[in-house]
Amino acid sequence: LGLEVRVPYCDHRLVEYVFGTPWAxxxxxxxxxxxxxxxxADLLPQSVVQRVKSGYPAIQDPTYNTMLRERFTALLDDRNATVAPLLSVDGS
Known part of the structure; x- marks a missing residue:
């Protein structure tokens, strides 16, 4: 389970446009x-434009996952959290 957010791509108009673009x-x-x-292509060096996609390195420390789960659970429990309106804690 993961959440990946890329701030430059968070403009809803861009997301809607690309979502509606044919896969081809x-x-x-x-x-x-x-x-x-x-x-x-005309804004970035070709070494960047042509770079092969690579994944993010995995965190091997089990305490990281425990800490992340605890913080996320606390966030879900906090009805006053800034992101609360974006979350559905009742499973709906």
């Missing part, structure tokens, strides 16, 4: 993120 346009060159690569 998003992978027109048979690679992931084709549309993003094409849109930024």
């Amino acid at each position: 346009y998003k992978t027109f060159d048979k690679r992931e993120k084709s549309l993003l690569r094409a849109a930024t």
